[in-house]
Amino acid sequence: MAEKRYRTVLLAVSIVLLMTFGVFSGCRKEESAEFTGFSMDTVISVKLYGGNSPDSVLQDVSGIFTETEQVLSRHIESSPVSALNRGETVAGEKWFITLLSKNLYLSEETDGLFDPTVGPLIDLWSIGSGNEKVPSEEALADALSHVSYERVHVSSENITIEPGTVLDLGASGKGAVLDRVRDFLCGTDTKGAVVSAGGSILLYGSKNGSRDFTVAVRLPDGGTSDYLGVLTLQETCVSTSGSYERYFTEDGVRYHHILSPESGFPAETGLVSVTVVYPDGTMSDLLSTAVFLLGEEEGLKLLYGHQAEGVLVTEDGRVIVTEGLKDRFRLTEEGYTLEVYEGIR
Template identity: 30%
Template sequence: MNKMRLSVAVGVLLILAAALARGRLFPREVHTLSRDGTSMNTMIRISVTGEGKEPEKVLDESFLLLDSLNDQLSLFQKDSAIARINDAAGAEPEAVSPDVFAVIEDARSICALTDGVFNPLVGPLTKLWKINRQMPSDAESADADARMRFRLPDPASVDELLPLTQVENLEMLSPDRVRLRRKGCMLDLGGIAKGYASLRLANLFRARGVRSALIDLGGNVYAVGSQPGGAPWNIGIRNPKDTRGAPIAVLSVTDAAVVTSGTYERFKIIDGVRYSHFFDPSTGYPVRNAMLSATLVTPDGTLADALATAFMVMGADRAFKFLEDRPELGAILILEEDEGVKILATRNLEGRLRTTDPSLTVHFF
C-alpha cells in the first residue's frame, strides 16, 4: 500500500514538473510586442501577442524572412533572383528558390484569372516610364513637383515594348527554373510581392502558435486572428484625396488581408497631366479612369495584392463584373465623383465597414 502511495506521489510530482517546464501550471505573462523597420521598399510595422519571449523570437524570424524575400524579389536589387531572371532573358533558365517560383506561378495564374489585366511582365513599361517614386509630401512641395515632371515617352517606344509584355514569354519549368523567352523581357512583381510576403508571415505566425498579430507592409495589411482582447481588428481605409493619409473609413476584420492600391501612391506629372503607375498592358500607357483606390479583403494576401492592382487598371465596371462571380471576395472601391468621392463596397462587408465622416455613405452592391 505504501509503495502504491509513493508511486502515485512520484507520478504527481513528475506531472507537476512537466507542467512547470511547459509553463502550463503558472503561465508566462502574455504581452504584445511591436517592431518597426524598412523592407521591400516600404515601411514595416508588425505587432505580435504571445507569452514570455515568444513575440520577440517570432519578430526576429519575421524580419529575417522579409529581408530574404526582398533580396530575392526586388526588381531594382542587382543580385536578386528577379534581376538574374531578367538579365538572362532570351537565354537559359534560371534556378530559383521555392518562394520565388511560387510567387511567379501565382502571378501567372492571376494574370490568367484577370484576362491579362494583372501582368507580371510589365517590367519594360515600368523601366520606360520610371513611375516608381512615392508621392511627395507637402513638406517637399515645389522641389518635389519639379522632380515629378517628365516628358511623355515616344509612342513608338511604347509600341516597341508591347510584345515583350506578353505573358507567353514567361516559361515555368517545375520545380525550380524560370525563363523569359525573349531578350528584353522583364519580370516586375511589385504588384504582388508584398501580398505574398504578408501571407508567408501570417502562415509563419500560425505555425508558431501566434493567435493575434497585425502585419502592416506599407498599406498591405494582414490581420492574424483577432485583437488580444478578442475584438476584431480595425483597419483604416485611406482617403485617397487626403495628402496626410487620414482614413476615410474603418473596416473590422479577423484572419484576413486588407490590401489597398491607389493613384496617390506613385505618379508622374507630364505636361500638366497626372499619370499613375498602373499600366494597361494592352496599350502600354498608364490608365486614367475614375478609380481612386481599390481595397481587397480576403485571407489570401497574394491574391488581394494582385487584384487591388488589377482593379485599378480595370476601372469600376469591369471590377463589378469580376466580383459578381466571386462572392467570397470583399472589396471597397473609391471613385472620383464631381468634387468629392463615392465609396462602393461588396455586400459581405456590410456591418463591418463605417465611414469616419458621417456625411459620407457607403453604397453596398
C-alpha cells in the same frame, strides 16, 4: 524556535506569491512586441501579441522580409527575378513558383489586362525616380511589344522567360511576404499579429482575447491620418491600389503608377482607389491592382468570382463596398456616398 519562525515566514511568502500569480495569470493584457522599419522599398510595421518570446519572433519576421526582398527585388543583381530578366533559367523556391503562378493565372483570367511582365513599361515611365516625363509613342510601342505574360514559362521546378521580357512583381510582392509571414507565425506560439507592408495588411489570430481588428482605409489624396472609413475584420489580408500613391504631373495632367499593359498609359478607369480583403495576401495584392485596371464593372465581377471583398472609390465620389463588407465598413469622411454591390444576379 527559529525554525518555527522560518517556517511561518515561508508559508506567508508562498501565500502572497500564490495570490499575486493568481491575479496576474488572470490578466489578459498580453505581451506584445512592435517593430517599424524599412524593407522591400517601403515602410514595414509589425505588431505581435502573446507568445513567450515575441522579441525573437519579431526578429525572425524581420528576417523573412529581408529574405523576400533578396528574391523579388529588381535592384538586387543576384536576385532570382533579376536573373530571370537577364534570360537565365532559375530554379525557384516553392513560394516563389506559387507567386508567379498566381500572377500568370490572374493574367489569363483578365485576358492580359493584368500582366506582370510590364517591366519595360515601368522602366520607361520610371515614376518615382524624379526625372519622369511622358514617353514618346515609339518608345511606348517598343516597350509594349515586350509585354506578354505568355512568355513566362513556369514548371514545377524552374522558371524561364523569353528574351526581352522583363518581370516586375511589384503588384504582388507585398502580399507575398505577408503570406510567408503568416505561414511562419502559424508555427510559433504567437497569439495575434498585425503586419503592415507598405499599406498591405496581414491580420492574424486575436488581440487581447478578441478576434476583431480595425483597419482604416486612407483617404485618397489625404494625409497619413486622414481616413475614408474603417473596416472591422477578423484574420485576413487587406491590400489597396490607388492612383494617388505614386504619380508625377506634367502640363497639369497627373500620371500615376498603375500602368495598363494594353495602352501603356496609366489606367483611366474611373477609379481612384481599390481596397481588397481576401485571406490570401498575394491574391489580395494582385486583385487590388487587377480591379483597378479593369474598372468598376468588370472589377467587381472579378471580385465576385473570387469570393473576395472590397471597397472601391470612384472619381465621382462614390464608395462601393461588396456585400460581405456591408456591416463591416464605416464611412467616416463626408462628401462620399456609400453603395453596396450585391453580386451578379
